[in-house]
Amino acid sequence: MKVELYNYIRNAQKLNRRQVLKGMTAAGAAAMMPKLALGDAHSNVRADILKIPGVGAGSPTDSDWQKVGEMCLGATKENVSAGEFDGVELTFMGLNNQNLHNFLFRGFLKPWEAYTGAKINWIDLAQADYNARLQQSIATGTVDFDIIEMGAPFEGDVLGKGMASEMPDWVKEQIDMDDYVDYLKAPVGTWDGKTYRVSIDGDCHTFAYRTDYFGEGSVTGKEVPTTWQEINQISKDLVGKEDPLTGLPAHGYLDPLKGWGGFGFYFLENRASAYAKHPDSPAWLFEPDTMKPMVNNPAWVQAIQDVMDLIEADAYPADQINADPGTTAFSQFLAGSGSMLNWWGDVGSSARTSDTSVVGDVVGFGINPASDRVYNAQSGEWEETRNEAPNMAYIGWGVYVMATVDSDEKKKKAAWSAAAHLGGKDLSLWASAYPSGFQPYRNSHFQFEEWEEAGYDRAYIEDYLGSNADSYNHPNAAIEPRIPGIFQYYSVAEDELAKGYAGKYASAQETADAIAAAWEKITDQIGRDDQIAVYKASLGL
Amino acid sequence: MLAESATHQTMMIEGDLLHTVTADNISDKRKRFGKLLVWGTALFGLSLALWQFAFETGRVANGFDNWRPVLYAYMLWATALCAAQVIVNGEKGKRTLFVLPAALFVISLVVFPLLFALYISFTDWNLASPNGPQPNGLANVREMWNDEFYWNALKNMVFYVLAVSVEYIIAFGLALLLNSQIRARKFFRVVFLLPLMLSPVAVSWMIGKSMLEVRFGPISRLLREIGIEPSFFGSAEVARFMIMAMDAWTFIPFMMIMLLAGLQALPQEVIEASKVDGATGWQSFKEVIFPLMLPVSVTAIVIRIIFKLKLADIIINVTSGGPGGATDSVTSFIFREYRDRSNVGYGTLLAIVYLILIIIFVTVLLKVVSRWMERPA
Numbered sequence: 001m002k003v004e005l006y007n008y009i010r011n012a013q014k015l016n017r018r019q020v021l022k023g024m025t026a027a028g029a030a031a032m033m034p035k036l037a038l039g040d041a042h043s044n045v046r047a048d049i050l051k052i053p054g055v056g057a058g059s060p061t062d063s064d065w066q067k068v069g070e071m072c073l074g075a076t077k078e079n080v081s082a083g084e085f086d087g088v089e090l091t092f093m094g095l096n097n098q099n100l101h102n103f104l105f106r107g108f109l110k111p112w113e114a115y116t117g118a119k120i121n122w123i124d125l126a127q128a129d130y131n132a133r134l135q136q137s138i139a140t141g142t143v144d145f146d147i148i149e150m151g152a153p154f155e156g157d158v159l160g161k162g163m164a165s166e167m168p169d170w171v172k173e174q175i176d177m178d179d180y181v182d183y184l185k186a187p188v189g190t191w192d193g194k195t196y197r198v199s200i201d202g203d204c205h206t207f208a209y210r211t212d213y214f215g216e217g218s219v220t221g222k223e224v225p226t227t228w229q230e231i232n233q234i235s236k237d238l239v240g241k242e243d244p245l246t247g248l249p250a251h252g253y254l255d256p257l258k259g260w261g262g263f264g265f266y267f268l269e270n271r272a273s274a275y276a277k278h279p280d281s282p283a284w285l286f287e288p289d290t291m292k293p294m295v296n297n298p299a300w301v302q303a304i305q306d307v308m309d310l311i312e313a314d315a316y317p318a319d320q321i322n323a324d325p326g327t328t329a330f331s332q333f334l335a336g337s338g339s340m341l342n343w344w345g346d347v348g349s350s351a352r353t354s355d356t357s358v359v360g361d362v363v364g365f366g367i368n369p370a371s372d373r374v375y376n377a378q379s380g381e382w383e384e385t386r387n388e389a390p391n392m393a394y395i396g397w398g399v400y401v402m403a404t405v406d407s408d409e410k411k412k413k414a415a416w417s418a419a420a421h422l423g424g425k426d427l428s429l430w431a432s433a434y435p436s437g438f439q440p441y442r443n444s445h446f447q448f449e450e451w452e453e454a455g456y457d458r459a460y461i462e463d464y465l466g467s468n469a470d471s472y473n474h475p476n477a478a479i480e481p482r483i484p485g486i487f488q489y490y491s492v493a494e495d496e497l498a499k500g501y502a503g504k505y506a507s508a509q510e511t512a513d514a515i516a517a518a519w520e521k522i523t524d525q526i527g528r529d530d531q532i533a534v535y536k537a538s539l540g541l
Numbered sequence: 542m543l544a545e546s547a548t549h550q551t552m553m554i555e556g557d558l559l560h561t562v563t564a565d566n567i568s569d570k571r572k573r574f575g576k577l578l579v580w581g582t583a584l585f586g587l588s589l590a591l592w593q594f595a596f597e598t599g600r601v602a603n604g605f606d607n608w609r610p611v612l613y614a615y616m617l618w619a620t621a622l623c624a625a626q627v628i629v630n631g632e633k634g635k636r637t638l639f640v641l642p643a644a645l646f647v648i649s650l651v652v653f654p655l656l657f658a659l660y661i662s663f664t665d666w667n668l669a670s671p672n673g674p675q676p677n678g679l680a681n682v683r684e685m686w687n688d689e690f691y692w693n694a695l696k697n698m699v700f701y702v703l704a705v706s707v708e709y710i711i712a713f714g715l716a717l718l719l720n721s722q723i724r725a726r727k728f729f730r731v732v733f734l735l736p737l738m739l740s741p742v743a744v745s746w747m748i749g750k751s752m753l754e755v756r757f758g759p760i761s762r763l764l765r766e767i768g769i770e771p772s773f774f775g776s777a778e779v780a781r782f783m784i785m786a787m788d789a790w791t792f793i794p795f796m797m798i799m800l801l802a803g804l805q806a807l808p809q810e811v812i813e814a815s816k817v818d819g820a821t822g823w824q825s826f827k828e829v830i831f832p833l834m835l836p837v838s839v840t841a842i843v844i845r846i847i848f849k850l851k852l853a854d855i856i857i858n859v860t861s862g863g864p865g866g867a868t869d870s871v872t873s874f875i876f877r878e879y880r881d882r883s884n885v886g887y888g889t890l891l892a893i894v895y896l897i898l899i900i901i902f903v904t905v906l907l908k909v910v911s912r913w914m915e916r917p918a
Binding site for chain 2 (some may be wrong): 492504
């Protein structure tokens, strides 16, 4: 679980110490009840680890991580005998964000090291350094790590170049891959039909809105919108009205109009996916056979036009042209400017815990908005049917083993065993319930009774995590292409969009054409044939 | 004439004797060996480099996995060169050895990377491309020529550099103020220096993203109180001005402190003499102080311009070059091209072109201002 989410839930539940103790006692008592006592040892592990350190008992520490790692070793012991990896040394490259990620992995893997006899060396990277470090390692052929924590968008760069080790079947069984939410199943984590990724996280954008803006007698007088058409209309209608909470000008949907190192493009995707991601085809950014950009087709142009119309209608807060996604979420939405937003999980969690947030009591969640019509790129026609296509922005972190271990069977087994331990079914439940930097990503993580038993408020968990579960398992989820240089495409698109929004191009179409031209250039530079091949592989075609 | 030549010769010998501890009788054989050592290792290194180049370009079948052996050959040559100084020149060569390794080190770290940069600026190299750098002739130059946003960034640089003149006037004013007999002068000197001690990154967050934040920033609130709807980065002109203002706020103290030092070094007699002659404050400034301050002023302005040409951090943090490239500096543009898009070849070419432009600009600038750099007699 993301730290902010954990704090939010604690605050949302407004637990005091007495209630926490009561909850823990109840959970403890529940654990001793005959029904659970009759359950298998496996479910006991799940209930037991969720008590470490206990919801509301402060942030977990290294000793907690080690305890959890120790208690979850069962699956490892089935495949590896004690001391089997004596003398094996592995290097793990990952992040050190918020003192999570690698810090947790160290704790989780300590008991694994003690049991197997292997030793792990660590390379800790800040998020900002991660991409550059990885790209340089790839470009210069200096892969000095055996296991890597990596986001799925980089799969094109790494798996596409054959730099990772294929997952052995015993690992697939150990981590129970069938339990993954739908969008994390193949083709994500696979390349040319081979599996490489142990998922440890899930990511998607969801829709956050201000509940006090909607309903009878509210400033809009309308129900919560579910389509972009409704959102655009409400945003325009709100011009000149007053925010019910702050008394400042009211605003509708908040589009970030400034780039964010490539990540800003996800926010145009939120709009465009509903128009452009047709249920009949997985492709919505490039045509699979030619890598011809689809970003200048009528669907994407409509998304850009929507934003331009709202700029024209003066529907955004002042200086929106200089607002990146971070600004829209944390300086605007949470501070009471604007009423609707798409974002990752942590905007909801920060709503009550952030000092600058004033909207904690009036925030609601849903899946990304739909569209009244969808563009069919194959027929080149708009179809007047409602289309939902939640944006799985970034797809989440995974653990990958590098091909450098393939020549040494013992080392290879050790590396995969370590990866499987980190992505284990039980361990991941703990990681999704406590601050870890990761979100739930398995169907078993959405068994709300387990959360309730651990001391969480069921209504909140169902409301908030429900929107994530619905997005993850959506049949028409919009998944980004895992091709080399995907963030280069996003970055240049951000630049061109910024120019379009600033009026440097005559129209939305011209802006979209400029993005398409820049994308073509990148494709040619990286190698069109290579890109087509990896794109098709990433789509599972 | 003869006597003069003899004296000169004596002086040379004496001069030499002053520094030479032992007399060197270096045989021709030893000299030849020294020269052979240098040329031999140079030839070896060069052939290795050529061989490796031929291997990399597919002209020969065998070669090394990487260029490291060539680097070792270079180091061998460097060592031989140092050793040869002593072998060929004896004691005198030892003196050279005090400087030569350091000089070679600097050259290695400047010349080689520069040559490498020059090479990759004429390649098509995207880090995500599986093929690595591919020489592409003048394609990058053509792309630059047609890249409106690079020229736009260069145009912005002209505005940014011109802003130095305004900064100079303010800095001079402050320096005069801090040079005069005002109360709490030392306190103000420190206070006025504080912005310079801040990192531009901190300035961009504290001011650009906090104080100027449209909704809850204190400056925005103040403006709203007095009936103005704030917008600091909404239009091209205002955004560019705000960037200039933030950069100026950080670096005016730098010019100020240089000018203040200059003012304090001025000969007081001249100024007092002008007062005795009945000059008003303005006259004494215009006719005496300002001309005397010209060398310091020019130095301060030139250094400030050099600083300005590197402007990037505030822009990257606050506007990312927006709206629509209106605040982009060349460096912030290259940063996006290189870091966000891993477009190494093109990004390097842009940097090299900018470097050449800077060298030309600064050389011309120094030439033009050289007549004011000397204090008037």
